[in-house]
Amino acid sequence: MSISDSRESVRMAFETLRSNKLRSGLTILGVVIGVATVITISSLINGVNNRVEALARSFGTNVFWCFRFPVIGVRPTTEMLARKQLTFDDAEAMRTLPHVVAVNPALQYANYDLNLGNVAVKYKGRKIQHTILEGDSPTVNITNDFDLIAGRMFNEADDFRRSNVTVLGYDAAKQLFDNENPINKEVEIDGDIFTVIGVLDKQKQLFGGGKNPQDNKAIFPLSTFRKIHPEQKDVWITVKYDDPKNASIVEEELRTLLRERRRVRVEKDDDFAIFSPDSITRLWGQITAGLVIFMFAVSSVGLMVGGVGVMNIMLVSVTERTREIGVRKAIGATRRKVLVQFTVEAIALCALGGVIGVILGALLTLAIRYGIDFPASMSAFWTVIAFIVSCGIGLVFGIYPAWKAANLDPIEALRYE
Structure with missing residues (x-):
C-alpha cells in the first residue's frame, strides 16, 4: 500500500x-x-x-548502618527488642577494617513510637517542643552528608572538652530565632545552656508538605550528649567506606566482625542488622x-x-x-x-x-x-x-x-x- x-x-x-x-x-x-x-x-x-x-542519597553515600535490629520495612519482634545493644567498642573495632573510611557511633533521645523528641528547646521566651536530641562523634562530618546553612559542625576539640555546643535543625532554629542570626546564641535544653554553633538545612522527606521531625533536632558532640543523658546506651553506628564497588566486601567484613564480637554461633542467625540507603529503595x-x-x-x-x-x-x-x-x-x-x-x-x-x-x-x-x-x-x-x-x-x-x-x-x- x-x-x-x-x-x-x-x-x-x-x-x-x-x-x-x-x-x-x-x-x-x-x-x-x-x-x-x-x-x-x-x-x-x-x-x-x-x-x-x-531521600536515600541524603542519608549519605557509601555508608552502612549497624543497629541491633532492622528498622526499615520490618516491625521489631520481642526477640529483636531484647537483643543486647551495640557498643562504642564495636565502633572502634570497625575503624580497623581495610575499606572503612570513618565510623560514627551515635545516640538519640526521642520517642521512637511517635518519631518525635521528648524535649523543649527555649530561647528568650520562645520555645519549640518535641525536639529530638542526638549525639554524634566528630566523624559525622564524613559519614553523613549534612548541609549547613549557617555556622559549623562540632570538631574533635568540642568532643574532647565535652563542650556545651549544639547544631540545630532547620525548623528548631527558624522557630526559635526567626530572622535573627542563631550562631553563638545560647539556648536552654534539658535545664542546661548550650551555644548554637551551626544550623542544618532542611532534611529531605518522602512527601512534601507538613513538618519533618528530623528538622526539629539538636545535635551535640557525643561526649556532651553522654554527659546530659548517660542513661541512653542504644548505639547506632554509621560506617563510611571508600568505594561503591567494595560494598559487598565491607558488608561481609562488618557481619563477620560483629558475629565474632557478639559470639554468635555458626548455626545461629545474626542478632544485629546491617543495612544501607539502598534498603529504602x-x-x-x-x-x-x-x-x-x-x-x-x-x-x-x-x-x-x-x-x-x-x-x-x-x-x-x-x-x-x-x-x-x-x-x-x-x-x-x-x-x-x-x-x-x-x-x-x-x-x-x-x-x-x-x-x-x-x-x-x-x-x-x-x-x-x-x-x-x-x-x-x-x-x-x-x-x-x-x-x-x-x-x-x-x-x-x-x-x-x-x-x-x-x-x-x-x-x-x-x-x-
Whole structure:
C-alpha cells in the first residue's frame, strides 16, 4: 500500500470521526481513560521513585548502618527488642577494617513510637517542643552528608572538652530565632545552656508538605550528649567506606566482625542488622511492583472497553460504506488495500484516543504536582508505551472489521442499499 493510500485511510478515519462526533467520542473514551490512567499512575510512581532515591542519597553515600535490629520495612519482634545493644567498642573495632573510611557511633533521645523528641528547646521566651536530641562523634562530618546553612559542625576539640555546643535543625532554629542570626546564641535544653554553633538545612522527606521531625533536632558532640543523658546506651553506628564497588566486601567484613564480637554461633542467625540507603529503595521497589500491577489492571479494563468500542464503530462503518467498498473493489482495489485501509482507520481512531489520553494524563499530573504538592513526574518510557499500546488496541480490534470489509463480494456490495 502506498504512502498516499495510507494518508487517504487516515483522512477517512478522521472524516468518520467528524461525521459521528458523539459516537466516535464515546468509542475512544475507553482508550482515553486507559491511557490517562497509565500516564497518571506511572507519573505518581516515577515521582515518588525520584523522591525516594533523593531521600536515600541524603542519608549519605557509601555508608552502612549497624543497629541491633532492622528498622526499615520490618516491625521489631520481642526477640529483636531484647537483643543486647551495640557498643562504642564495636565502633572502634570497625575503624580497623581495610575499606572503612570513618565510623560514627551515635545516640538519640526521642520517642521512637511517635518519631518525635521528648524535649523543649527555649530561647528568650520562645520555645519549640518535641525536639529530638542526638549525639554524634566528630566523624559525622564524613559519614553523613549534612548541609549547613549557617555556622559549623562540632570538631574533635568540642568532643574532647565535652563542650556545651549544639547544631540545630532547620525548623528548631527558624522557630526559635526567626530572622535573627542563631550562631553563638545560647539556648536552654534539658535545664542546661548550650551555644548554637551551626544550623542544618532542611532534611529531605518522602512527601512534601507538613513538618519533618528530623528538622526539629539538636545535635551535640557525643561526649556532651553522654554527659546530659548517660542513661541512653542504644548505639547506632554509621560506617563510611571508600568505594561503591567494595560494598559487598565491607558488608561481609562488618557481619563477620560483629558475629565474632557478639559470639554468635555458626548455626545461629545474626542478632544485629546491617543495612544501607539502598534498603529504602529496595523496599519501595517491592511496593511499586504492586502499584504497577494495579496500574495494568485498571488501564487494561479501559483499553479493553475502548477496543470493543472501536470494533463496534468499525463494524458499523463497514456496514454504512458497503456500497463504497463495492465501488472501490470494482475499479481495481485489492483485498489487501481494503484490509489495510480499514485497519489504518482503526489504528488512527485509537491513536487519537491515545493522544487525548496523554494530554489528559499530563494535565492530571500537573494538577497533582502543583495542586496537592505530591511528587508526580511524567515518565517518557510509560508515555511511549501507553501510546503504542493504544495503537496496538486499534490494530487488534480493528483487524476483524477490516477483514470483513476486505472479503465483501463486490457484486453484492454494489447491490447494497
